[in-house]
Amino acid sequence: MAPTTQLRRAVASSFLGSVIEYYDFLLYATASAVVFNKVFFSSLDPLVGTIASFGTFATGYLARPLGGILFGHYGDLLGRKKMLVLSMSLMGVASFLIGLLPTYAQVGWLAPAGLILLRVVQGISVGGEWGGAVLMSAEHATSRRGLWASFTNAGAPCGMVLSTAALTGTAALVGEQAFLDWGWRVPFLLSVVLLGIGLFVRMKVEETPVFKADRKPGSMPLADVLRNHPRTLLLAIGVGLSAFVAQSTLTTFVLAYGVQAGNSRQMILNALTLSSALAVIGIIGWSAMSDRVGRRPVVLVGAVLMAAFGFVLFPMVDNGFIVIALVLGQAVIHPMMYGPLAALYSELFNTGSRYTGASLGYQLAGLGAGLAPLLFAQVQKSSGTGAIPFILAAFCLLTVICTVTLHETSRTSLTGDRNAERGTGQLATPPSTHGTEA
Numbered sequence: 301m302a303p304t305t306q307l308r309r310a311v312a313s314s315f316l317g318s319v320i321e322y323y324d325f326l327l328y329a330t331a332s333a334v335v336f337n338k339v340f341f342s343s344l345d346p347l348v349g350t351i352a353s354f355g356t357f358a359t360g361y362l363a364r365p366l367g368g369i370l371f372g373h374y375g376d377l378l379g380r381k382k383m384l385v386l387s388m389s390l391m392g393v394a395s396f397l398i399g400l401l402p403t404y405a406q407v408g409w410l411a412p413a414g415l416i417l418l419r420v421v422q423g424i425s426v427g428g429e430w431g432g433a434v435l436m437s438a439e440h441a442t443s444r445r446g447l448w449a450s451f452t453n454a455g456a457p458c459g460m461v462l463s464t465a466a467l468t469g470t471a472a473l474v475g476e477q478a479f480l481d482w483g484w485r486v487p488f489l490l491s492v493v494l495l496g497i498g499l500f501v502r503m504k505v506e507e508t509p510v511f512k513a514d515r516k517p518g519s520m521p522l523a524d525v526l527r528n529h530p531r532t533l534l535l536a537i538g539v540g541l542s543a544f545v546a547q548s549t550l551t552t553f554v555l556a557y558g559v560q561a562g563n564s565r566q567m568i569l570n571a572l573t574l575s576s577a578l579a580v581i582g583i584i585g586w587s588a589m590s591d592r593v594g595r596r597p598v599v600l601v602g603a604v605l606m607a608a609f610g611f612v613l614f615p616m617v618d619n620g621f622i623v624i625a626l627v628l629g630q631a632v633i634h635p636m637m638y639g640p641l642a643a644l645y646s647e648l649f650n651t652g653s654r655y656t657g658a659s660l661g662y663q664l665a666g667l668g669a670g671l672a673p674l675l676f677a678q679v680q681k682s683s684g685t686g687a688i689p690f691i692l693a694a695f696c697l698l699t700v701i702c703t704v705t706l707h708e709t710s711r712t713s714l715t716g717d718r719n720a721e722r723g724t725g726q727l728a729t730p731p732s733t734h735g736t737e738a
Contacts, residue, residue, distance in 0.1 A: 307437075307448070311441075311451050313436060313502045314451055315451040317502055320392070320498040322455055322460065323466075324391050324488075325459070327467070328398070328422065331467065331484060334565055334569075340356075340404050340415055356412065360420065360423035361669055362667065363419075364423045365666075366423075367427020368430075368656070369656065371431070373522055375655035375659075376655045377521070380432045380655060381432075388495065388499060388502065391491075393421075395491035396488065400489075434452045434453075434642045435508060435654060435658065437451060444591050445646065446588055450640075450642050451584065453642045460551060467487055470483045510651055524653040529648070529649060532648050533660065536706075538698050539644070539665070539703050540666070540699075541668045541698060543634065543641065545695045546610075546695075547630075549672055549688075552669075554613070556677070574627060575631045576630065576631075578631035582635030587643065595643065595708065598640050599636065599703050602635070603696040603699040603700050607696035608693075610688070610692035610693055611693075613625055643710070644709050645661055646714070
């Protein structure tokens with residue numbers, strides 16, 4: 301089949317798969333901010349219930365590095381496609397089962413226990429999904445990787461749009477009380493429909509030519525990353541950490557804070573839906589820009605702007621400007637930090653350990669997204685929101701330091717044919733020999 305056809309299929313599959321995975325994963329994030337504290341932690345004080353709800357939310361992020369290691373290992377040994385089919389299936393089943401869970405009022409603490417277990421499965425699944433989806437695009441088209449790989453990251457806000465729209469639509473149709481009683485389950489149960497669509501598309505994509513040409517059976521990808529690339533892994537984590545902290549601040553913590561500040565749940569969900577939709581444009585646009593000027597300049601500017609934006613975020617929410625705050629933060633500034641990461645992470649490691657290295661770096665950085673709402677909720681409980689912008693700025697400073705230290709990756713070859721990949725639109729072709737990769 302023509303390489304251009306496979307490129308289109310790979311990008312479409314990666315985008316759709318990411319949309320479905322993050323629909324399920326971020327549906328939980330939104331529900332943890334506006335529903336789960338009342339459904340699964342109803343015996344607790346409202347603020348404590350919110351903290352407990354964010355705690356279960358965080359378990360998914362804690363499980364993501366494990367998913368990155370497991371799926372990365374077998375993805376580097378057996379192929380990207382097989383692991384992507386498995387990760388999507390796990391996510392769909394886990395989300396469907398969340399929709400069937402009994403509440404705390406029905407079975408007591410068995411309910412949150414079951415919620416935590418399924419959230420761990422979600423975390424393992426999405427931890428394995430991202431790396432494979434990015435590599436399916438990046439390894440099919442090894443130039444303009446910022447653009448092509450960014451469609452995987454663009455799937456996250458699309459998934460957020462679908463998840464918040466599903467919650468918003470259900471709440472509007474059935475009313476507040478019915479939504480808390482049973483309506484919140486509907487978006488989770490719809491996961492099984494998205495799963496069927498996603499698997500149909502994903503099965504039509506072939507394995508990447510880079511993997512088929514440079515496969516090394518019997519290798520130990522994790523050992524290679526930890527032994528030969530520990531500095532690169534640590535820098536990768538530092539580069540991405542603030543993007544995830546900012547992401548969950550804007551899409552999870554601000555939701556709960558906005559409700560406490562007197563904004564209606566419907567207005568907050570509408571603001572999140574709008575900003576997430578616009579974030580798709582921002583991610584693709586800034587990632588394409590990184591092909592021209594490099595990954596580092598785009599990420600650096602984004603980190604500096606986000607550090608400054610943190611100091612005006614909560615005053616804007618307090619004064620009713622939550623829509624403007626979310627659009628500016630999530631659709632304009634955050635994509636500068638987040639969009640180029642897809643290509644950047646895939647360019648840091650060799651073919652034989654690329655799935656493992658990219659997944660591990662990305663998912664360890666992603667712990668920031670799971671822990672930040674929990675940390676900020678505790679800070680808010682003890683001293684208000686005054687310290688939160690300083691914490692966010694500190695994470696952004698770490699990203700600046702790590703990005704400056706890291707070498708520019710936008711001209712790195714994935715195939716070993718360094719000259720062929722410098723032009724725009726050059727498709728990946730198997731190298732005649734196994735070149736040494738940067």
